[in-house]
Amino acid sequence: MTASILTVDDSPSLRMAIRIALTGAGYAVTEAGDGSEGLEKALATPFDMIVTDLNMPVMDGLTMIRELRKAPSMSGVPIIFLTTESDDAMKQQAKAAGATGWLVKPFVAEQLVKIARKVLGR
Template identity: 50%
Template sequence: MAKRVMTVDDSRTMREMVTFTLRKAGFDVSEAEDGQQALDVLKTAPVDVLITDLNMPRMDGVTLIRALRGDPKWRSVPILMLTTESDANKKAEGKSAGATGWLVKPFDPQKLIDVVKRVAG
């Protein structure tokens, strides 16, 4: 059975690129346009890996990670940040919130696939 991945990004183009890349590699991919929508969808459709942007309306990526990490069933699910931010302070904030890894946009499709495969187990 294919591993389930959710990509969370307010950019439809970015979500489509991530979805296309991961589906081509055999993953089952769902999408959300911000952290709040992701939380709503995840209540009924859990995933094996979550990929989130940092800067989004309604709920940003760090707030989403903190919300998920506060729930015992999400403590061990890998969460990757995929963002244009490369600032060390932002990375530290993401890591302290509970991010598993950090990828910078624009992303290399093969690197994204490799990282998702590695963290998905």
């Protein structure tokens, strides 16, 4: 069965780049344009992994992760931050909120696929 991944980013071009990388590796990808939309989609549909930006309008990625981790169904779902931020303090906040990993933009498609394969085991 194909793993399903939710990508959450306010940049349509970045969502497209993520979608191309992940669908090319055989994953099914659903997109959301901000943390609020991502939260709504993640709670309505089960996903095997979530890739989210940090800085977005309406709801940022950190708040979305905190909200997702409150739902028992989301406790084991890997969440990868894909952001321009590389500050150690921010990484600690993300980890404390429940992020599984961190990838800095601009990203290399192969690197994102490698992380997906590692956390999904496929």
